[in-house]
Amino acid sequence: MPRRALDNPLVLAVLGRLLEQPAHPYQLLTDLRTRGGDQAAVINRGTLYDVVEALAAAGWIAPRGTERAGNRPERTVYALTDLGHSELVRRLDELIRTPHREFTRFLGAVAHLGALGPDGAVAALAERARRLTDRIAADERRLADVLAAGVPRLHVIEAEYALAQSRAELAWLGSVADEIRAGSLTWPR
Structure with missing residues (x-):
């Protein structure tokens, strides 16, 4: 092997x-x-x-x-x-x-958000937020079910961490979309 x-x-x-x-x-x-x-x-x-x-x-x-x-x-x-x-x-x-930088596909994509233009960026961020909201709800249900089945919390603590990351990402998506809509995140002409 x-x-x-x-x-x-x-x-x-x-x-x-x-x-x-x-x-x-x-x-x-x-x-x-x-x-x-x-x-x-x-x-x-x-x-x-x-x-x-x-x-x-x-x-x-x-x-x-x-x-x-x-x-x-x-x-x-x-x-x-x-x-x-x-x-x-x-x-x-x-x-x-030791914290390590972890480069996700999303991080690579968001680095080029400007290519979508303001309207396209807001639409893409909003769609991601909708899908992420659905995933968060499903993950919360799954975690609650596992805990209710008697699995010790310590054995699923990574699921809590993943939920915290998803919630933080959701908040960030909303704030960036709000900045684009308000015009405070501008595109070069």
Whole structure:
């Protein structure tokens, strides 16, 4: 397995989930999607299985047995190793302590907002705000459901952070659109 699989953002999600209790990859996939882990990393089945394989090869997780439910195939249950726990703590400590600039597609696009012209910019910002409002509402419902199901808040704190980012972006979109409408954000002639 290539070393770059260990650089996938999904590594933290898997190690963090296995910190709670051992699980098989399908359970990891289900739990991460349910809890909103797909906000922190793109989660698809193939990528998850590649990451699990890389983590096992690195000695960060290890098989702890198998289980079978009904007619489903036998599934290998993995647990976090001491080495994996140490790596999780090391990575988390560095990522939480050190802010890094993260360049999103939106940041790249908004850098050229002027190309849309004032009316086009306001229309695009308003459409984004509408879509973001819908996503915020869906994310709030999903977070409330997960918490109501008994998942500890600490295990979904990233969903709160993502909501805070979305709310801040929504406020910014509105303020920039207001500035354009008021003429205080001007376009070169």
